[in-house]
Amino acid sequence: MPELVHDGAVIVGDAAGLVLNNGVHLEGTNMAVESGFHAGKAVAEAASGARRDDAALTQYREDLTDSFVVRNLERYDWLMETVQSDREFLFEELPRAVADAGSEYFQMDRAPKEEHASAARQRLLEAVGGYTGAAKLAFRYRNLI
Numbered sequence: 276m277p278e279l280v281h282d283g284a285v286i287v288g289d290a291a292g293l294v295l296n297n298g299v300h301l302e303g304t305n306m307a308v309e310s311g312f313h314a315g316k317a318v319a320e321a322a323s324g325a326r327r328d329d330a331a332l333t334q335y336r337e338d339l340t341d342s343f344v345v346r347n348l349e350r351y352d353w354l355m356e357t358v359q360s361d362r363e364f365l366f367e368e369l370p371r372a373v374a375d376a377g378s379e380y381f382q383m384d385r386a387p388k389e390e391h392a393s394a395a396r397q398r399l400l401e402a403v404g405g406y407t408g409a410a411k412l413a414f415r416y417r418n419l420i
C-alpha cells in the first residue's frame with residue numbers, strides 16, 4: 276500500500292492497492308467501499324474543524340488498519356511472496372504436468388488403464404519432486420490447505 280494520507284488527500288480503493296487477487300479470492304469492490312467509508316468519516320471530521328492537513332486525516336489510516344481490509348491483506352502477505360518465488364513452477368511446470376498427466380490418464384490405446392494411471396501419477400510426481408517434494412510443497416502452502 277502507498278502512504279494513504281496526504282496533505283489534502285486520502286487514497287482509497289484500487290488506487291491504494293486494496294485488492295485481493297491471489298488465486299483464492301478476487302475481491303476489491305468491498306474494500307473500495309469500506310475504505311471510502313472510513314476516508315469519508317475522516318474527511319468530514321477534518322472538514323468540521325476547517326482542516327485538511329495530513330495530521331487531521333490520520334484517523335482514516337487508523338480505522339482502515341483496524342478494519343477487515345488491512346487484516347485480510349495482511350493475512351495473504353506470505354502467499355504473494357511465496358507464489359512469486361514459485362512462479363515458474365506454479366504457472367509453467369505444474370499446469371504442464373497436470374495437462375500431460377490428464378492426457379496420459381484418458382488415453383485410449385491397447386495399454387491397460389492401470390498403466391496409464393501409473394504413468395500419469397509418475398508425471399505429477401516428477402513435477403513436484405517426488406513424495407518428498409510434494410510434502411515440502413504442502414508444508415509451504417499449509418495455510419491455504
Ligand SMILES: Cc1cc2nc3c(=O)[nH]c(=O)nc-3n(C[C@H](O)[C@H](O)[C@H](O)COP(=O)(O)OP(=O)(O)OC[C@H]3O[C@@H](n4cnc5c(N)ncnc54)[C@H](O)[C@@H]3O)c2cc1C
Nearest residue numbers: 287288289290291293294295301302303304305306307308
Ligand atoms: C476483471 C476484474 C474482475 C474483478 N472482479 C471482482 C469481483 O468479482 N469482486 C470484487 O469485489 N472485485 C472485483 N474486481 C475488483 C474491483 O473491480 C475493484 O477492486 C473496484 O472496482 C475498485 O474500485 P475503485 O473505486 O477503487 O476503482 P475503480 O472502480 O477503478 O474506479 C476508479 C474510477 O476512476 C476513474 N478515473 C481514473 N482516472 C481518472 C481521472 N484522471 N479523472 C477522473 N476519473 C478518473 C476511472 O475511470 C474509474 O471509473 C475485479 C476487477 C477486475 C479488473
